[in-house]
Amino acid sequence: MTSSPSTQTPLSAAPLDETRRHWLRLGGTALAGLSLLTCARAATPHAVGHKFFADGRVKPFGGNTIICHLPQQDAGYASFDALLDVYRDFPHHPFMAKMAPLPPSSYHMTVLGCADDEHRKPGLWPHGVPMDAPMAECDALLMQRLTSFSLDCELPLRMRVDDQRPGPGEGLRIEMAPVDAAEERKLRRLRDQLADLTGIRAPDHDRFTFHISLAYLVGELHAEEREALERARRAWHTELARKVPVWHLGAPEFCTFDDMFAFRRRMYLV
Template sequence: MQPPHEKPAKPPRRAFPDSVPSRASSNGEIQRWPGNTFICPFGDESPLRKILQKIQDTIRCRERLAQKMHFMPEISWHMTIFEGVNEENRAPGFWPLGKEGQELEDCTKEFLERLDGVELREEGLAPPYQMQVEGIAMRPGSVWLKIEAESRVEERRLRRLRDVLAKSIGLRTPTHESYEWHVGFCYLIRHLDDEDEAELRRIVDELETTVKVKFELKSLHFCDFENLHVFRSLLVLG
């Protein structure tokens, strides 16, 4: 038994960040990680394209840092509205109740059937959605753009949209209320040491004021995917 003044020992750190080996290998190769999701892709004219390209290019110029990251390709860039399910996480609450063992393909077909007839426009929930970039977030296993709705009214509309989608497909996850809007653009495939973290922080500080733009999400898609590079649109909602 530990003396009362001592803090419990921290669990040992995993050999690799959380994205390895599920999303990407330790060598940076994309891995099979199938699931379904609701996303808003970026149009060709979106200001986010230049922003994400600039951030990725800046990190790539730091070879030591870049070797520890997997950069998401332009074809994959999007903002998630509602997570759906994935093969890796079948814990209670993250698949429809009682269907944690369901085949993914059957789940996706069932979701499509349940989405048939959902009219977001009548509910005032159809795209476009007005958003803004708040900054760049350094997460333990990834780097994000932090996204917020442009106004409180738009934030309430998006939260209501999540509620409607959750009810439509019969899935309300434990993280439903706390979900943060974001755009992921790279995953860590190696842990960063203090020098790496300091270098990444310098990049973030250098670029953060340049990323704070407003943008519009013009379409909402229900998609399936085999990995996190390619999202196949099965249904356009709205």
């Protein structure tokens, strides 16, 4: 039995213009996908252009904040020493070449992030302070408001390393949580009081998670580097939780800063 010839023209026999259009369609689709993938991989880390330059140098970034520095002396120094062990381990990890480590002297936990020179809009800038006010004027006005603040909660603030919470993916930080429900209520109430007094209430105010920043991402990590970072991050969290089950933090401090390397205490909140 003789088979009838196919009525479909093979691609090799198609007219030249049609063949060219066929491959251009395929090629265009592939190139578009490749372009999107390349853009995703080349995404600039959030800190670059704001807090750091792409080469890891710290960038001018003025502002103010309410924090608890990690104690380096007397009671509570064990937490600072434990973080120093993490800092000493940094050079052993190739992914750190794409990160900008913070100096240990800057280690702190934020109680309430306040104002900075780049984000001048409602919620992130103190209510009642002109949006174009110099940063020094903003610092002074917030200090004036905070002089009337009375810290009515028990110290120290008691925290623990939260080794189950995932990292934000924008650098390296130690995730912290209050030791129990009572401490959680105390800290949330403190944040609400300070937000009402300063007139600063960020969109994530109620969702804010406590942490200690150790390094900022300044270069895009490859998949293997991200996996290595996550393994190291989890190992560091586990070891810190073992070494210091409860972290004791003293009175919150109103601080000003010119960049991410130093937070200068202007007053304790008492």
